Amino acid sequence: MDLTRRQAIGAGLAALGVASFGQRAAGQTSVPAANRRRVLRVAHITDCHLQAGPAEGGLARCFQHMRSQADAPTLILNTGDTVFNADARDEAETALQWALWRRITRAENSLPMEHALGNHCFWGANRERSKTTGREPRWGTKWAVDELGMPGPYYSFDRAGWHFVSLFNTRFNDAGGYTGGLDDEQFEWLAEDLRRRPANRPTVILSHISIVSVCSFFDGNNEREGGGWTINGGAMHTDARRLMQLFREVGNVRLCLSGHKHQVDLAELYGTRYWCGGAVSGNWWNDANPAHLGFERGYSLIDLYDDGSNDIQYVEYDLGYKPA
Template sequence: MKRRTFLTTGLAASLLPDHQAIPQGNTQAKRAIRIAHITDIHIGPGNRSAQGFAKALQFINSLSDKPELILNGGDCILNALETDKADVKAQWQLWHSVLRQENNIPVMSAIGNHDVFGWFMPNDTLKNDPLYGKKWALDELGMSERYYSFDRQGWHFIVLDSIYQTPNPADPELGLAGRLDDQQMRWLANDLANTTRPTCILSHIPILSACYQFFRFETRAGNQIPASLLTHTDSLELKNLFKQHSQIKLCISGHLHMQEELTYLSIKYLCNGSIAGRRWIGPFQEFEPIVTIIDLYEDGRTQHYWYDYTKAPR
């Protein structure tokens, strides 16, 4: 695990040392695209989240060398899993009002577990609601599918849906696992077979992680939270699939609100902290709220920068 936090001491724009962004020995490589990754925003009325999200977007949008694309890793809102409709509506309204006001960069999104509506409501009270489950979040985020891919500036981007329902009436909080459903796994294999472009994969839940071992809390029923909620449980299958596709360079995620950088079989796995920190009251464990800026190069190399945007001047 490696932590790099850049404290802002001057103009935000001067903090991205472009001339240093090309790794040593890579002086011929040309940058293809600069992206920003935001994740785990958890916006909702009644706390500092709207101001905080605004500040994160102001930071990204004020960079003179501005990202062309924002990848949003999900958990956009505070919580929809067991929240009544009016509250969830207010959370999404706040999400849109801050984005409208503070951002003019295109955003591509993934779904987070807290964006899912009604799964943890007792007795399935919302099950027949047309917005139940992922439908509401898909509508709000302008997503026509739960998972998809696209090409931009020579790179291939894959956005996964990590959120898998495993009904457990005894303890609804255990009713969730990080994994792809079978249909999505087949789609992913096919998608990867059809591109040779350097590829970046976005998921809400980390596919591979070490720092999840430091994340523990008890559920309402007194269970220690299981790994199935913290990382992908199908990481072995994904590793075996990824092995066949050397074009995969980078996998980015959030969910843990912790930062880590792992390289395994030549693929870099970044867990890029959170915008919210510990539910907007400070750092989560050792990790301040951050935004991540990533440069993707034509030759498939990548370089990321983690910024504590809360300390940006403004």
Template sequence: MKKLKRIWLGIGFFLVFLYNLDAQKPTEKFSFVFMTDIHITKDYHAEEGFRKALGRAMELEPDFIITGGDLVMDALDCDYQQALEQYDLYLGTISNLPIPVYNTMGNHEIWGWQDKSLHQEEWEDYGKNLFKRRIGQPNYSFDHKGWHFIVIDGIEYNDSTGYIGWASDETLSFIKNDLRKVDPKIPIILITHIPLITLEAQLEKGALAGNHPMEVIGNSKEVLECFSTHRLSLVLQGHLHYYEKMEIIGISFITGGAVSGAWWKGNYRGTEEGFVLIQINGEYYKTEYIDYGWEVTK
């Protein structure tokens, strides 16, 4: 009788374990849009184009939008007033959307790093400070329907080029500290402007070519190692303006094209102006690049 009781207790504990394991898995359906490299400006009918992209996105009924950086045409090499005007244009365009917009900082949101003539480092909004003041912190995370999202800053100053792709100690510490609060079984989506992994250089120059330090995060291995005990499912990245999708060791890396195409001058290397739709079903997902129908206005 005691043996039978132990068997039933064992079965009970096993069923509770299975229930708890299953309860941790996401079960809901939702979708979101990843829009990168918008490069809004008063030129090239960019505001009209961005509004068209947003309109198409809203037709898809996403829960939210994540932007992938390069929201404005360029604040790296312009005066302060021009930088403010670009930020105002971007923020004004998204201000009436009925869903949340989660922003990623791109290199072109950073003010003054490529203009050494104006001594802009004396200004309070120099560098990343303008983004922090107008939009928010470049490293942050949020949860949605059983999925965890981490948005990171992968850009550092470089004296010769203005910037390089690099995850600072601050960014690496943020990721590690954030993951301490995340159950290892929860699927994670990581968002970065500058890519962690890309085939761009190999496509342009051949299989032995290396990537330029301005086009990838140079210490990407350190970034990915932060997730060694967690379930990183998808990396969304921008910067390169073309659509690229690859899967390595169970992680999908998607470079999300560009809302602006070739900076509002047409498509870029065969990638039309567009954005990525991500559809989640429980712990699974599928992605689609959406050409929203923009044509260059002569």
């Protein structure tokens, strides 16, 4: 699919995302004000899955494509799975992947970046394959937090009149499996953070796994025999209802950005939009078959306005060479 058409679809989806149900239920509206003013243009990247090989040139190309935009973004929001799979790689391989990240971002990107951690950013979740014990000083989120210069595995900040919250929402079990969601400690932190923020400050939530996603229904054989649906607990927040309730209570949570599914979708509930932003790596850098379920490699351009409204488009980028 060519870029223009996909961009048009992205913009069309955004325009359709006006939910009268949400307006009535939450006393909010996502209908843009006639005199709204854009305060920030951000690029949303996710699922870079960087490792040695085609991913190196691909990621560089993505940054080049982004900065070649006539109306270029001034901030990058990255929702995780930045390196290929630190959860199941040993120390040497994980170090190599992070070294590649440093090299490519220093060479190709001069924009400020904010991050959320993905399941593959957590070093050693699979202890057997990563050859870790859990007692290594950089085990878990520590390594990625240090590499990415984050204040911690979850945090918040303000920019251009908007509030931003980065969550770490992969809940691992001892066997290295996981579900999407927040433990009580992080949930309480989030609730406190949102209540403390000025109520009129529109908010963006960054998380790797989607809090709500429509595409979770369509990434496998989710139709249950005999009727109904089965959604994997790792595909979407298992505590989505609890978070949605919080968002309705505090108000003005306008946009939740995520990745993880390598698919693109937009949902809106109670005045909050949920955008699942494809993947920089597409089909995990598979040159022979670059799109995952029809979704090409790409990133999102998102305009944030002073009235809390936002416009989103998914931008596919080409590699600039013919894959072998």
